[in-house]
Amino acid sequence: MNIVIFGPPGAGKGTQSNLIVKKFQLHQLSTGELLRNEIINKTKLGQEISSVINSGNLVSDKVVGDLIEKYISNDIFKNRLIFDGYPRNLTQAKNLDFLLNKYNQKIDLVLKLSVNLITIKKRISERKTLEKRQDDKDDIAIKRFETYEKNIKPVIDFYKKSNLLKVVNGEMSITEISDEISGLIERIKG
Numbered sequence: 270m271n272i273v274i275f276g277p278p279g280a281g282k283g284t285q286s287n288l289i290v291k292k293f294q295l296h297q298l299s300t301g302e303l304l305r306n307e308i309i310n311k312t313k314l315g316q317e318i319s320s321v322i323n324s325g326n327l328v329s330d331k332v333v334g335d336l337i338e339k340y341i342s343n344d345i346f347k348n349r350l351i352f353d354g355y356p357r358n359l360t361q362a363k364n365l366d367f368l369l370n371k372y373n374q375k376i377d378l379v380l381k382l383s384v385n386l387i388t389i390k391k392r393i394s395e396r397k398t399l400e401k402r403q404d405d406k407d408d409i410a411i412k413r414f415e416t417y418e419k420n421i422k423p424v425i426d427f428y429k430k431s432n433l434l435k436v437v438n439g440e441m442s443i444t445e446i447s448d449e450i451s452g453l454i455e456r457i458k459g
């Protein structure tokens with residue numbers, strides 16, 4: 270089973286992916302985390318993308334597409350991936366279908382975490398003291414939210430058409446959200 274999880278910054282994608290991974294023995298593929306690791310490890314790619322990430326914009330579709338293909342093409346992760354933070358726009362959504370198809374896989378479930386702006390601001394400001402992410406600074410966090418809103422609508426429509434989309438109320442507690450997601454996954458597993 271391959272799952273896509275998306276939602277605005279601070280929606281709890283990372284937290285929920287983590288819980289699902291443990292419960293269903295999946296592998297979490299967080300493009301944001303992969304990109305941040307490139308910056309931390311001061312790789313050539315890291316140097317190229319740091320200003321983009323720290324301004325709240327999206328890294329190029331080609332860069333993230335190449336990163337995720339490494340995982341999709343690896344048999345260890347076959348049908349065990351949870352995509353956290355990918356796709357972010359329609360081009361990426363189509364590319365994900367293309368890549369999965371190329372390696373004889375598909376998406377089984379798309380989860381959208383819905384959260385309002387007040388909650389997002391609150392969660393990001395709490396996270397700021399814990400994780401010290403450069404891009405959690407107030408103005409950048411707002412920019413990331415705007416970037417998300419600008420690009421995500423066609424992605425939502427794309428997955429609605431394929432009947433894969435389930436909307437989960439991200440305002441609930443971590444446990445409530447996780448229980449609801451687990452129920453959706455169990456139903457698909459049958």
Ligand code: AMP
Pocket residue numbers: 278300301302304321322323325326327328329330333353354355356357361404413
């Ligand atoms: P996240 O950890 O998902 O909030 O991602 C942090 C940052 O990494 C984003 O604001 C983007 O700059 C970059 N990023 C993560 N995933 C993608 C993606 N799928 N496409 C482009 N940029 C991404």
